[in-house]
Amino acid sequence: MPSQREIRRRIGSVKNIRQITRAMQFVAASKLKRAQDATLASRPYGHSIDEVIADLASVLGEEGHPLLRAPESGAPRTIVLFTTDRGLAGALNSNLIRFALKELETAGAGSTIITIGKKGRDALARGGYEISAAFPGYGDKPTFGDVTALVSLLVDDFLSGRSAGVTLIHPAFISTLTQRPEAVQLLPIKASADTAGIPGNQFLFEPDPAAVLEALLPRYVATRIFQGVLETTACEQSSRMVAMKNATENAGDLISDLTLTYNKVRQSNITREMIEIASGASAN
Amino acid sequence: MPFTLEIVTPERLAWKGEASALVLPTIDGEVGILPKHEPYVTVLGAGEGRITTLDGSIEYIAIIGGFVQVRPDRVVVLAESADLSGELDTAVVEKAKAAAEAAISGAGTQDPASLATARASLSRALLHLRVAERRRKR
Numbered sequence: 001m002p003s004q005r006e007i008r009r010r011i012g013s014v015k016n017i018r019q020i021t022r023a024m025q026f027v028a029a030s031k032l033k034r035a036q037d038a039t040l041a042s043r044p045y046g047h048s049i050d051e052v053i054a055d056l057a058s059v060l061g062e063e064g065h066p067l068l069r070a071p072e073s074g075a076p077r078t079i080v081l082f083t084t085d086r087g088l089a090g091a092l093n094s095n096l097i098r099f100a101l102k103e104l105e106t107a108g109a110g111s112t113i114i115t116i117g118k119k120g121r122d123a124l125a126r127g128g129y130e131i132s133a134a135f136p137g138y139g140d141k142p143t144f145g146d147v148t149a150l151v152s153l154l155v156d157d158f159l160s161g162r163s164a165g166v167t168l169i170h171p172a173f174i175s176t177l178t179q180r181p182e183a184v185q186l187l188p189i190k191a192s193a194d195t196a197g198i199p200g201n202q203f204l205f206e207p208d209p210a211a212v213l214e215a216l217l218p219r220y221v222a223t224r225i226f227q228g229v230l231e232t233t234a235c236e237q238s239s240r241m242v243a244m245k246n247a248t249e250n251a252g253d254l255i256s257d258l259t260l261t262y263n264k265v266r267q268s269n270i271t272r273e274m275i276e277i278a279s280g281a282s283a284n
Numbered sequence: 285m286p287f288t289l290e291i292v293t294p295e296r297l298a299w300k301g302e303a304s305a306l307v308l309p310t311i312d313g314e315v316g317i318l319p320k321h322e323p324y325v326t327v328l329g330a331g332e333g334r335i336t337t338l339d340g341s342i343e344y345i346a347i348i349g350g351f352v353q354v355r356p357d358r359v360v361v362l363a364e365s366a367d368l369s370g371e372l373d374t375a376v377v378e379k380a381k382a383a384a385e386a387a388i389s390g391a392g393t394q395d396p397a398s399l400a401t402a403r404a405s406l407s408r409a410l411l412h413l414r415v416a417e418r419r420r421k422r
Contacts, residue, residue, distance in 0.1 A: 041295060041297065042295060044292045044297050045292040045294045045362060046294075048353065048362050049351075051353070052325060052351060052353050055325070056325075143295065204322060204323065204324045204325070205325050205326070206310075206324070206326040207326075212326070215327045215351075216351065219349075219351075219362075223294055
């Protein structure tokens, strides 16, 4: 049986931990609100750019432009893995990394992986995988300008033929409790099937469709990546909020267990002392 | 007869409402859009856009890069950045301008990339300043 003082010390440290996890839970909750708002605010732009792309694709056709051509199977692809910079976010990062490695296996030989966020880079480096580029995370308040470097890298590689396609892997925010890793094909652009409403050939493109597409491409890629970043941020915060809530509850359970043990030890010590006094008195 | 106009940037919805006319900066000069314009897509440059609202007043907006898509039902401007003259704070813009000028003179000829970035932020600050001034004059 541990001594009273030891138990008291443990109760104290668990209380401190509970205070920290509770604070982290509330911080994550407020950051989650902001991340969700940012995700919502970016949606109209993403939606409109998808529409323009779909219209262009129906004008230019599958063979009309290299950006729209379906990739040959087995050609090397680039996989972009979104992770967080900081841990203590439940199983979010490990799920993403496991998912990405599975995706890497099915991709053609010579496929490369680009990581965003420290956690992805560290895990892949530990596993001995080759990372072609690693970007730090974009923090709690990502801005559109942050992703420019990654975008030009991806677009250059794709246009020069070094990679036959780009796949994004980021968590999809389903609800506060559920986030699922998701693979999205970014390049070549998949013409959306839902173009029936506005047949693309109605549109007049100035200067011409190919020039518009070329100007549109980096913005399209940037928008998609930015949305991935925002989604990752929202998932990070919600995942952390849930993990910290569980940790706070566990700490509470631990404290009541320890308090019970403490009281038992205290009681048995008192009983023992009483017996010692009583037996000492009767011996005299 | 007005049309519905939406000006969106990756970070937010900058303007939404009914407008009776719109002038936008494109890469080949300005383009004016009136109601019942034919379906049209073009690439935008950097410059000043003007929205004529229903009551006839003009909203000035600083637009940098992007696209305009004229659809049968509405007009969508997808700009990289869009700031209404009322939202621009002259003091903040002046500060950005000074910082960009300092960066240009500081960078010298050593690093072409940072020089280009500084030039871009200077021209952005100048545009914002011009649009912000519009508000004051009226």
